[in-house]
Amino acid sequence: MESSNLLPRSATIVDIRQLTDKEKLFTVRINNGGGFQYRPCQFVIFSMFGIGEAPISISSAPLDSGETIELCIRSAGNLTGAIHKLSLNDRIGIRGPFGNGFPLERIDGKDILIVAGGLGLAPLRSLINYIIHHRWKYGKVTILIGAKQPKDILFKEEILRWENDSSVETYIAVDIAETSWTRHVGVITGLFKYVDVDPLNTIAAVVGPPVMYRFVVAELLAKGIFEGNIFMSFERRMRCGIGKCGHCQINGIYLCQNGPVLSYRDARKLQEAL
Amino acid sequence: MDVVLEYSDVEKFIRELLNDYDVIAPVEKDNRYIFDQIDDPSKIVCQYDTTLLPPVKWIYPNNEVLLRFKLSDFTETKAVNARRNQVLVFVHPCDINAINIMDEILAEEPADTNYLARRRSTIIIGYDCACPCRENILCFDKGYHNADKGFDLYFTDLGNRFFVNTATDAGRAIVEKSTVFNKAGYSDKTDLMKIKWERETTFKKKVHGDINRLSHVLKDAYDDGIWEIEGKKCLSCGACNIVCPTCYCFDVVDEMCPDMEMGLRYRKWDGCQLHDFCKVASGETFREKAAGRVRHRVLKKEVYLKKRFGRSGCVGCGRCIEHCIADISIIDIFNHVMERTGGHGEL
Numbered sequence: 256m257e258s259s260n261l262l263p264r265s266a267t268i269v270d271i272r273q274l275t276d277k278e279k280l281f282t283v284r285i286n287n288g289g290g291f292q293y294r295p296c297q298f299v300i301f302s303m304f305g306i307g308e309a310p311i312s313i314s315s316a317p318l319d320s321g322e323t324i325e326l327c328i329r330s331a332g333n334l335t336g337a338i339h340k341l342s343l344n345d346r347i348g349i350r351g352p353f354g355n356g357f358p359l360e361r362i363d364g365k366d367i368l369i370v371a372g373g374l375g376l377a378p379l380r381s382l383i384n385y386i387i388h389h390r391w392k393y394g395k396v397t398i399l400i401g402a403k404q405p406k407d408i409l410f411k412e413e414i415l416r417w418e419n420d421s422s423v424e425t426y427i428a429v430d431i432a433e434t435s436w437t438r439h440v441g442v443i444t445g446l447f448k449y450v451d452v453d454p455l456n457t458i459a460a461v462v463g464p465p466v467m468y469r470f471v472v473a474e475l476l477a478k479g480i481f482e483g484n485i486f487m488s489f490e491r492r493m494r495c496g497i498g499k500c501g502h503c504q505i506n507g508i509y510l511c512q513n514g515p516v517l518s519y520r521d522a523r524k525l526q527e528a529l
Numbered sequence: 530m531d532v533v534l535e536y537s538d539v540e541k542f543i544r545e546l547l548n549d550y551d552v553i554a555p556v557e558k559d560n561r562y563i564f565d566q567i568d569d570p571s572k573i574v575c576q577y578d579t580t581l582l583p584p585v586k587w588i589y590p591n592n593e594v595l596l597r598f599k600l601s602d603f604t605e606t607k608a609v610n611a612r613r614n615q616v617l618v619f620v621h622p623c624d625i626n627a628i629n630i631m632d633e634i635l636a637e638e639p640a641d642t643n644y645l646a647r648r649r650s651t652i653i654i655g656y657d658c659a660c661p662c663r664e665n666i667l668c669f670d671k672g673y674h675n676a677d678k679g680f681d682l683y684f685t686d687l688g689n690r691f692f693v694n695t696a697t698d699a700g701r702a703i704v705e706k707s708t709v710f711n712k713a714g715y716s717d718k719t720d721l722m723k724i725k726w727e728r729e730t731t732f733k734k735k736v737h738g739d740i741n742r743l744s745h746v747l748k749d750a751y752d753d754g755i756w757e758i759e760g761k762k763c764l765s766c767g768a769c770n771i772v773c774p775t776c777y778c779f780d781v782v783d784e785m786c787p788d789m790e791m792g793l794r795y796r797k798w799d800g801c802q803l804h805d806f807c808k809v810a811s812g813e814t815f816r817e818k819a820a821g822r823v824r825h826r827v828l829k830k831e832v833y834l835k836k837r838f839g840r841s842g843c844v845g846c847g848r849c850i851e852h853c854i855a856d857i858s859i860i861d862i863f864n865h866v867m868e869r870t871g872g873h874g875e876l
Binding site: 286332498500 | 603
């Protein structure tokens with residue numbers, strides 16, 4: 256058979272959960288016994304024949320044999336609209352995993368500060384669950400989550416669990432809320448006043464909408480966290496995942512090869528990144 | 530092995546090629562030239578200036594099929610790596626160098642198997658330009674007016690016959706199978722040296738200052754006003770991308786057969802100058818202004834590719850200048866930044 260880096264592997268939808276009005280969580284089994292090795296913050300390219308392909312970050316944590324992965328997908332266009340109409344046992348295609356993923360080898364023994372804005376929680380859920388699973392390896396773990404409204408919050412039950420887990424500190428902010436909302440109201444940067452970290456020993460992981468990065472990075476730097484210890488995952492258009500199609504290029508780098516995770520120290524040198 | 534070919538035998542040689550290969554050669558079209566598949570050797574034009582599209586597009590065609598699939602049966606999904614037993618005839622040095630650059634980019638792992646399949650099944654016959662083919666070219670500045678590899682045979686016009694350098698085993702096999710070549714002698718080699726020597730003096734530099742500093746100068750000129758000026762002119766039509774022999778960005782498109790059961794996934798050429806090139810699902814466009822897109826095109830060739838591969842990704846063919854209806858010229862951009870900094874980019 257002809258080989259190609261653009262040929263997807265067969266996969267089956269084995270579970271679908273409605274997370275919010277717009278987002279669903281799909282559990283996907285990679286067929287033909289292909290165990291999937293991946294890191295938090297890597298992504299796959301989701302393929303529906305006849306409609307197209309799109310990059311989707313992996314929301315599950317690499318804790319088992321990798322037979323299934325979880326993908327949190329917002330219905331936003333042609334392809335993701337069609338994905339939302341999929342049913343259990345439907346066949347789809349998966350390519351990847353792609354990208355560098357989060358540098359897990361750099362964070363043993365460190366305090367971890369996670370900042371997730373909106374859909375940014377989709378990739379960071381992988382990191383959070385990985386860290387909670389290996390909780391003994393890390394120092395203090397703080398999770399900041401931002402959303403537009405309470406109804407937009409992803410993975411609500413899991414966040415409640417994190418809130419009740421005394422080994423992690425979890426804070427949530429929404430931009431707009433009814434008076435019944437008991438947590439923070441305002442943008443995500445408003446949560447930094449609750450954050451108490453040792454800047455010399457803290458690694459920050461930030462994923463959110465593009466507009467968020469500048470403000471969050473300013474807060475992190477103000478806390479004294481080093482530029483090289485702030486890691487961010489970037490979103491760009493992608494077609495191939497193999498560093499060829501050109502859409503994900505930020506200055507001289509291809510995000511699908513050298514990203515999507517960049518340290519602020521590296522991202523700062525790329526004028527087109529922030 | 531060096532051989533010569535009489536003018537009168539060229540058509541016979543092409544006819545020999547036609548027995549074994551699809552022959553892609555420069556032909557005239559609407560007073561300009563294109564590379565096209567031929568079956569009549571008399572159609573070939575030896576003396577041509579730059580073709581509208583570069584010959585590399587025959588190795589990297591638009592609407593190339595990547596996969597074929599069947600909706601009801603995933604096991605019927607197959608990758609397609611089309612080969613094409615083809616010979617590109619009379620390719621100029623700039624375009625040979627462009628193919629060399631494309632080879633390097635697309636063979637880098639994870640490799641583009643579709644390109645490589647076509648590339649492996651393509652024979653390239655080079656053709657030395659005797660002099661600059663047009664005004665707005667900068668192949669000489671970059672040293673891309675000479676090609677030292679990337680061809681199987683290389684033709685130089687000696688005035689009444691061609692000197693033919695055989696560079697690869699595939700090229701040698703063609704010459705050995707053919708009946709039209711004669712072994713090159715002392716006088717052939719003398720004539721070749723003379724022509725090569727005279728040729729060097731006909732090219733003129735277009736970029737002021739030391740071209741080796743260009744990528745450093747451009748890097749320093751990231752915030753220069755030139756990008757806004759050129760961006761205001763730019764119509765974001767993407768013509769410069771389409772005609773560039775080292776532009777390889779693509780989009781992927783699925784097409785269903787009318788039975789809604791079988792389908793093809795293929796790729797189309799895409800261009801970084803188009804407004805929606807960097808648009809994501811949320812609606813954000815990461816290179817929103819034309820100024821940023823013009824800068825990206827120039828820096829990609831001169832800075833980013835140079836950093837990765839050690840040489841400029843622009844071969845100086847001048848097609849982007851010729852085809853720009855807004856009169857944007859990379860030569861002018863280069864000269865602007867060189868003059869602004871006195872050519873002293875930080876090394």
